[in-house]
Amino acid sequence: MEFKPKVIAFLCNWCSYTGADLAGTARVKYKPNVRAIRVMCSGRIEPTFVLRAFRKGADGVLICGCHPGDCHYQEGNYRCLRRYHLLQKYIQQMGIETGRLKLEWISASEGKQYAELIDSFTETITELGPCKIKETMENLT
Amino acid sequence: MKEQKPKLKLAVYWAAACGGCCVSVLDVHEKLFDVVAAADLVFWPIALDFKYKDVEDMPDGHIDVTLFNGAVRNSENEYMARLLRKKTKILVAYGSCAHLGGIPGLANFFTGEEIFKRVYEESESTINPEKIRPQHEYEVPEGTLEIPVFFNDVRPLDRVVDVDYYLPGCPPQTERLLEVFLAIVTGAELPPKGSVVGAGTKAQCDECIRKKTENKLIKKFYRPWEINDDGESCFMEQGVLCMGPATRSGCGYRCIKGNAPCRGCYGPTADVIDPGTKMMSAIASIIDAKDPDELEKIISDVVDPAGTFYRFSLPSAIIRRKLL
Numbered sequence: 001m002e003f004k005p006k007v008i009a010f011l012c013n014w015c016s017y018t019g020a021d022l023a024g025t026a027r028v029k030y031k032p033n034v035r036a037i038r039v040m041c042s043g044r045i046e047p048t049f050v051l052r053a054f055r056k057g058a059d060g061v062l063i064c065g066c067h068p069g070d071c072h073y074q075e076g077n078y079r080c081l082r083r084y085h086l087l088q089k090y091i092q093q094m095g096i097e098t099g100r101l102k103l104e105w106i107s108a109s110e111g112k113q114y115a116e117l118i119d120s121f122t123e124t125i126t127e128l129g130p131c132k133i134k135e136t137m138e139n140l141t
Numbered sequence: 142m143k144e145q146k147p148k149l150k151l152a153v154y155w156a157a158a159c160g161g162c163c164v165s166v167l168d169v170h171e172k173l174f175d176v177v178a179a180a181d182l183v184f185w186p187i188a189l190d191f192k193y194k195d196v197e198d199m200p201d202g203h204i205d206v207t208l209f210n211g212a213v214r215n216s217e218n219e220y221m222a223r224l225l226r227k228k229t230k231i232l233v234a235y236g237s238c239a240h241l242g243g244i245p246g247l248a249n250f251f252t253g254e255e256i257f258k259r260v261y262e263e264s265e266s267t268i269n270p271e272k273i274r275p276q277h278e279y280e281v282p283e284g285t286l287e288i289p290v291f292f293n294d295v296r297p298l299d300r301v302v303d304v305d306y307y308l309p310g311c312p313p314q315t316e317r318l319l320e321v322f323l324a325i326v327t328g329a330e331l332p333p334k335g336s337v338v339g340a341g342t343k344a345q346c347d348e349c350i351r352k353k354t355e356n357k358l359i360k361k362f363y364r365p366w367e368i369n370d371d372g373e374s375c376f377m378e379q380g381v382l383c384m385g386p387a388t389r390s391g392c393g394y395r396c397i398k399g400n401a402p403c404r405g406c407y408g409p410t411a412d413v414i415d416p417g418t419k420m421m422s423a424i425a426s427i428i429d430a431k432d433p434d435e436l437e438k439i440i441s442d443v444v445d446p447a448g449t450f451y452r453f454s455l456p457s458a459i460i461r462r463k464l465l
Contacts, residue, residue, distance in 0.1 A: 046419075047421040051415065055460065082436060085436055086440060086446060087421060089443070090417070093463070094464060132464055136462065137460065140294040
């Protein structure tokens with residue numbers, strides 16, 4: 001059976017979700033593997049959210065926020081950036097491919113870029129294959 | 142003669158543990174007389190000569206309280222966890238290992254095979270050219286000898302059996318144990334099943350004795366030996382990783398009072414499922430950098446995030462072992 005990756009995308013309300021919306025209203029075609037979750041700010045995305053997404057079977061997690069300097073709450077995206085770097089280091093230690101987690105800045109006007117990002121990220125995850133976290137955690141002895 | 146109230150039956154067992162938890166029980170010192178006045182110790186391998194068979198022969202639910210310390214590492218641990226669950230009314234996961242997996246849980250960064258290879262073949266003090274490994278079963282003229290099966294993963298107690306209460310700490314503070322014990326003896330109303338007892342609900346930082354300021358921005362992380370600790374200001378503000386923000390209070394600040402940062406043995410605060418992710422959030426808030434390169438450099442000083450943030454809790458975290 002062909003592998004259809006499950007990708008969770010956390011999108012900030014002010015830029016990235018609006019950007020994704022724009023991709024939709026402009027009828028840009030992109031891969032259907034993404035489940036978008038809207039949060040108020042990329043700074044709201046706790047590492048817990050990301051790990052739980054993987055634990056529950058996501059093959060890849062995408063975080064999108066406003067471009068640096070553009071955060072609606074001034075600093076939220078920088079917090080997100082720092083968490084992202086820590087998380088990357090952590091998941092690498094846990095034997096998870098770092099490519100499965102990605103942070104990108106998408107502004108409200110970047111519908112096209114959003115679509116391209118989803119396509120390229122889905123492709124990366126397809127190449128990486130299914131994520132083994134869920135299976136491993138359910139089969140501990 | 143006045144009829145005496147029947148004594149409580151108390152058991153203490155160690156699974157994959159260092160023995161420190163049992164010693165913390167002994168640390169009740171002269172209060173031991175109060176304990177013995179109110180309870181009979183029916184099983185305690187470190188101090189009393191009872192055999193597993195004695196426990197097997199007990200009727201179900203015979204023991205009132207079992208303090209189970211240690212993680213579940215092998216088939217013997219698992220067998221005793223199930224046996225004691227059957228024989229016990231109140232099963233307490235006592236100490237970090239039974240509660241969260243503890244230090245033995247760090248073995249989840251490796252597989253069983255990797256551990257055996259290191260221990261029986263590669264370690265510097267080992268000479269074993271025939272690569273002999275322990276066998277689960279071994280035939281001798283007198284019959285078959287068995288040793289426990291070494292599992293691939295370490296699990297906390299509640300992944301194996303139903304647990305009534307958790308008493309965290311590495312080891313738990315003896316005063317907290319006495320409070321809990323006396324509550325049971327006096328018949329005080331017990332908290333709901335599954336509660337963490339003998340500890341607070343808030344984070345260590347909430348009442349920390351060190352001085353805190355609003356200046357929570359740091360440019361560099363130090364390992365404790367790299368700085369001269371001033372002895373009074375917040376470790377995090379000095380750039381030393383301290384698990385205080387993500388750790389449950391109740392230990393009496395034993396490490397902090399000894400001028401060492403918190404290592405997180407009391408586990409996550411109430412309602413938090415994973416202490417490590419909370420710690421990542423906390424640290425991300427205090428790093429003073431916006432440029433990815435600078436950020437990368439600062440974070441490179443956090444040498445071992447997984448081992449530091451999950452020092453006592455890897456087997457109960459969201460991601461409970463390293464992927465193979």
